[in-house]
Amino acid sequence: MDLTEQLLALLKGPTYVPQTLKGLTQLLGVRRKDERELKRIINYWVSTGELVRIKADRFCLPSDADLVTGILHVRPSGDARLAPIIEGPSIYIRADDSNVALHGDKVIVRRIRPLRVKGQRDSFPTDALFGRVIEVLSRARDTIVGTLQARRHVYFVIPDDTRIPQDILVSAPEPLGPGLKPKLGDKVVVKLLEWTHRHLNPVGEITEILGESHTPQAEYLGILHKYSLKRTA
Template sequence: MPLPTRADLIRHLEEQASHPEKPKEIARALGVSPHEYHAFKEMLRELEDSGEVYRVRKGRYGPPDRLNMVVGILRVVKSGHGFVIPEGGGDDVYIHAGAMNTALHSDKVVVRIEKMRRRSGVGRPGTPGGAEGSVIKVLERARSEIVGTANVGRSHVVVSPDDPRIARDVIVPLDQSLGAKDRQKVLVEVLSWGTPHSGPVGRISEVLGSPGDPGLDILTIIKHHGLPDRFPAEVEAAAEALPHAISEAEIARREDFRDRFVVTIDPVDARDFDDALSLRRLDAETWEL
């Protein structure tokens, strides 16, 4: 008999099992042979890692919705509280700031429903009040690197995230700080997410610059969103292959203003100079701007 699929296993727990079951109980119900049991256990672990099934006391497994749990994406608001948007649809689950465990904004989490709240206007616009829960497990981190400001102390550096939705500072040992100076913008890689009572620990992977540095604002946005800050090698090669001088044929097809007096009006720290003014006299009473 072939190994049951992931869908078979989930269907059994949702429709046939009357209570959370141990792996051997599930395997017996699905007709898993002894030589397939190792592969079956591996599939069960994968389902647990993805949040499709959850392991409770005594190593028993069940579907999250049957265990009063919800799997979804955490969205943190400015107040520090959050809402988990369920993967399968339905109403958001309110999460108090003190019930987020180590989860951060946009993490995929498992939430246990703790109580039902009266409708009090708490929630995203258009979302009815209802369930309140607490994060019991983080399934997937939205990011491994965070942009923030370095606050240098005697024994360590505290990196305060720029994103106000990330409320936890990251602690960096001095020997992992790349010599970052106080108030500099840095990119910190999180090595340990800590516990609900102790903050995450990381290392500074890049010093982005000091306040007032040209282009720092753009660079921090690029790093925050994980955008590439370098062109692909083939693009760089194509740019290098371009001629440094404009050919006569190219000049002939353009309108040539090189004999005009032109002044750029871009600021000195601009990354491109594409705004300019030119003034010339056309006759005794007419000027062209």
């Protein structure tokens, strides 16, 4: 077996206990010249969600830590459904449990047992499995279309996509080129820079002006950007 197969067999073994990189190196009997390759494999699997890093820098398969990796599908209500990358049942996530994840993001979810009040109606199946997003592995996109507004000298962009729960804070508009300075009411593209907590506003940077919001041209360009379509002549 090559190193990848050996590592996978070890991780799936019935007696495996989460190990650090050093511990995995020792258990696999990896020679010094192959240590870099083992580290590369582990880092790649962590980035794809096939392997998770838990407390004390130890590694295990997501299922061993009651974790699930998948793609998040967010509803307009803010609630979401996780489609697992590895075959398995969908996991449902309430809006407050989606952390800073957005529609289409690849995330790691921890299974939970939320309190369901008897008689209270919700949109989830009666036998739904629930989870909470604990990490965003990768964004489906890092730019968002919205309308530039301001209140008391604080500038922000209101996303067109209602599945994004917060306005995006931006700096006072600066020229993006000769005669290209965003103004209030413009539809713009904003690059997401930082978002640390769901109940705090994300921070972004305006990168493109699409035109005055609600005009046909600006709305058309906004749709093209949302679906990553090319402009036609």
